[in-house]
Amino acid sequence: MTRPSINIDADAFLSTYWQQSPQLLRQAFNPEQLISGDELAGLAMEPEVESRLIKHLPESDEWLLRHGPFAEEDFAELGPENWTLLVQAVDHWIPEIRTLLSGFNFLPxxxxxxxxxxxATKGGGVGPHFDQYDVFLLQVEGTREWRTGQLCDENSEINAQLPVKxxxxxxxQDRWVLQPGDMLYIPPAFAHWGTALSDCLTVSVGFRAPAHSDLISDFGHFLASKVSDFNRYADPELANRSSAPHEIRPEDIVRLQTILHDYADNAALLTNWFGQYMTQPKYDDQAVETGDWAVEEFISHWRANPIYRNASSRLAxxxxxxxxxxxxxxxxxxxEQLNSLCDGDVFTHAAYAESEPMQKVLWSLINLGAVFFEG
Structure with a gap:
């Protein structure tokens, strides 16, 4: 399967626009043969797929939100205008959509x-909102008007009476009409508002941006599982405290800072945790069953059957x-081999017959469920 490219000057984009301001790129990709509206609706009927329907009633300015899975009659009763179907993680299910990711290999x-x-049908959208992550909006079919607005923060007011944010x-600030093949980049926290001018399909490539609170919490749990209980707070150079025995003094905090800095400054420890944290699957229930392949059995089967990447697995x-x-x-x-492994979708025995280390890793991955044999 041919991997589509994204027509973008990566260096100029990163220096001028990335996490700084929106950018519109005309005819940035080939929109053909990616996905159809019927395919998307079919995915939204599956119980393991996360999906939403949002309908706007212009007369009353009311917004209606429903979560999938959906049935055919759910779509039939929506009417011809003012609704949107959104399906998450389509790259886990449609190979043509997953190939788009290679166009963004200038980013981690x-x-x-x-x-x-x-x-979205004509008039469909999710209203003015902001996201806390970078997103690329690729227009696949139809036309959509996008308006971009102010930079938002935690004080930006959200209408609490509505089921959508x-x-x-x-x-x-700006307004554009996107045609098939156009792409709009929106940095984190920038307000944006998309409205379908005709029935249209839009692909959104979103980037993870963990909250600092989540990073700190997860690293703390990771440390707690790694650090021995014999490592304790100590104050061997303690001064006489009889004048104020209940006071926490600055030198006590310095000792605490030293303890915490020793862990935070340990690059190997941080790397080990961060790699595991950033590759946690988005959906645990989409994992391929783990295997129990013996090495010889695995190699024998691999000679005649290619191995496929589990699209829901994360590798780094x-x-x-x-x-x-x-x-x-x-x-x-x-x-170089690790990069090739992380980038690959199909692995044949012929390609790696001379690489025992790669065979060993793929054997481990198939038992973890990160790759699999079809059938």
Missing amino acids: QWRIDDIMVSF ILTDFEE YTDTVLFVDGQAMVTDLTP
Whole structure:
């Protein structure tokens, strides 16, 4: 399967627009043969797929939200206008959609969250809102008007009376009409508002941006599982406290800072945790069943059957360590081999017959459920 490219000057984009301001790129990709509205509706009927229907009633300015899975009659009763179907993680199910990710290889792939696809009828949209992550909006079919607005923060007012997070105030800065093949980049916290001018399909490539509170919390849990209880707070150079025995003094805090800094400054420890954290699967229930293949049995079967990447698995690497779905695996692979592994979708025995380290890693991955044999 041919991987589509994104027509973008990566260096100029990163220096001028990335996490700074929106950018519209005309005819940035080939929109053909990615997905149809019928395919998207079919996915939304599956119980394991996360989907939403949002309908706007212009007369009363009312917004209606429903969560999937849906049935055919749900779509039939929506009417011809003012509704949107949104389906998350379509890249986990449609190979043609997953191939889009290679067009964004100028960005860390472990930062990608998923690819959402929306189908909207004329007038459909989700209202003025902002996201806390970077997103690329690719127009696949039809036309959609996008308006971008102010930079938002935690004080930006959201209409609490509505089932969808819509901004109370929207300060328009720019307005564009996107045609098939056009792409709009929206940085985190920038208000934006899309409205379908005709029946249309839009692909949204979203990037993970963990909250600092989540990073700190998860790292704390990771440390707690790694650090021995014999490591204790100590104050061997303690001064006489009889004048104020209940006071927590600055030197006490310095001792505490030293303890915490020792862990935070440990690059190897941080890397091990961060690689596992950033490769945790988005949906645990989409994992392929783990296997119990013996090495000889695996190699024999592989000779006649290619191995396929589990689209819901997340992979990353550093040096010789492979991070896979929240686990760390020390390997004998070179960084180039690890990069090829993380980038691959299909693995044949013929391609790796001379690489025992790669065979060993793929054997481990198939038993973890990160790759699989079809059938």
